[in-house]
Amino acid sequence: MTKKYTNEQLLQSVCDMYNKLDVSCIKGKLAEDLVYESQWVLTPMVGKEQVYDYLKGKLQTLKNHNIVPDAKIVFPSRLIHGAIIIDEGKENAVGITLEIAEGLIKRMDFVFPGWVL
Numbered sequence: 001m002t003k004k005y006t007n008e009q010l011l012q013s014v015c016d017m018y019n020k021l022d023v024s025c026i027k028g029k030l031a032e033d034l035v036y037e038s039q040w041v042l043t044p045m046v047g048k049e050q051v052y053d054y055l056k057g058k059l060q061t062l063k064n065h066n067i068v069p070d071a072k073i074v075f076p077s078r079l080i081h082g083a084i085i086i087d088e089g090k091e092n093a094v095g096i097t098l099e100i101a102e103g104l105i106k107r108m109d110f111v112f113p114g115w116v117l
């Protein structure tokens with residue numbers, strides 16, 4: 001049986017993934033049919049394995065460029081389940097919203113931070 005997580009646990013897991021540059025922080029917390037969309041990636045990705053592998057490569061790229069992100073959970077009034085803001089330095093930032101279903105991450109949307117705040 002798959003473990004179910006709270007919204008706060010899942011948000012914190014994504015923050016930990018970025019702050020530690022370790023994709024294993026979200027292992028076991030993704031729905032099989034996970035959808036990943038980004039304003040910087042032209043086509044949606046579907047499936048936890050594809051998204052996991054993509055994020056693993058993305059984090060490795062950050063490591064290779066000595067970028068140390070600072071991810072934090074935020075609770076803007078229009079997003080009752082919270083969101084994540086990641087500061088990647090040099091005035092680069094990204095917002096992440098999650099759709100959570102049955103205690104797993106069902107959807108990840110990477111957006112301009114102004115959309116989240």
